[in-house]
Amino acid sequence: MKTRTVYSGDHVVSEGLLVACGTAEVVASGTATVILFDKAVCVASGKTHVTARGDNNVHISEEAEADVGGGSHLEAYGGSFTLRGRANGLVMGECSGFVLEKASVTALGNASLVMMSEGELRVSDGARVLYTPNRLRGGAIGRCLELTGSGVAQLAQTLHDMQAGMNSGRGVSCVRTIVDELRRGDITGALAVANNESDKIRSYADIVGVLKEAGFWYEIDWSRV
Numbered sequence: 001m002k003t004r005t006v007y008s009g010d011h012v013v014s015e016g017l018l019v020a021c022g023t024a025e026v027v028a029s030g031t032a033t034v035i036l037f038d039k040a041v042c043v044a045s046g047k048t049h050v051t052a053r054g055d056n057n058v059h060i061s062e063e064a065e066a067d068v069g070g071g072s073h074l075e076a077y078g079g080s081f082t083l084r085g086r087a088n089g090l091v092m093g094e095c096s097g098f099v100l101e102k103a104s105v106t107a108l109g110n111a112s113l114v115m116m117s118e119g120e121l122r123v124s125d126g127a128r129v130l131y132t133p134n135r136l137r138g139g140a141i142g143r144c145l146e147l148t149g150s151g152v153a154q155l156a157q158t159l160h161d162m163q164a165g166m167n168s169g170r171g172v173s174c175v176r177t178i179v180d181e182l183r184r185g186d187i188t189g190a191l192a193v194a195n196n197e198s199d200k201i202r203s204y205a206d207i208v209g210v211l212k213e214a215g216f217w218y219e220i221d222w223s224r225v
Contacts, residue, residue, distance in 0.1 A: 004019070006020050006021070007024055012027045013028050014028070020037070022038050023038070025042075027043050029048060031046070032048045032049075034050045034051070035051045040056050044064040049066075052070065061078040066081045074089040074090070076091040077092060078094050081098075082097055083104075089103070089106070090108070092110075095111050095112075096112045099117045099121075102118045109125050111127045115133070120188050120189075121188050122185040123187055126149055130144065149185065155210070155214050159182070159211075162175075162207055181193060194218075
């Protein structure tokens with residue numbers, strides 16, 4: 001395999017291996033393989049494969065694949081990806097992938113992904129996420145939530161309508177906070193509020209029932225501790 005290393009400037013590659021360091025900017029297509037370090041940037045399409053381990057910016061589309069870690073940022077409009085380390089991603093279109101370790105992601109469009117990280121998760125539009133956090137995040141440990149953008153929006157509306165008629169029309173402020181987080185698509189934020197305000201929310205059995213059904217309510221069975 002033809003290999004070359006670059007440290008700055010603009011570069012186009014369609015085959016072989018390119019290692020980009022420093023501030024190099026790469027446009028990759030065809031069957032190229034690109035490895036990024038430092039602050040290098042890559043825009044990839046075709047059947048390319050990109051690995052990023054610095055503080056890189058990576059854009060992928062078509063059938064490109066990306067393994068993005070370190071403190072890098074990914075924008076995916078197609079293809080497949082893995083986010084890991086402290087990386088963050090904005091994924092949309094017909095892309096799919098995995099989110100691991102402490103990575104965070106915003107999923108839009110028709111993106112489909114499995115998230116097992118400690119990072120932040122936002123979901124909207126037609127995105128689908130299987131959320132299996134690997135540690136306690138707002139009481140979600142051990143849970144496996146199947147989330148869609150439309151489902152999150154519907155849950156927000158249901159909770160809003162339920163709380164609006166409670167307390168003589170004054171509603172329930174902590175539930176409204178959950179609604180606000182859900183309407184922003186902020187799943188980790190909504191889970192955290194449900195957990196932190198559970199002593200107040202548990203007074204409203206109907207709301208607890210809806211949160212339980214959606215997987216947003218966590219209770220410890222002390223008899224098994």
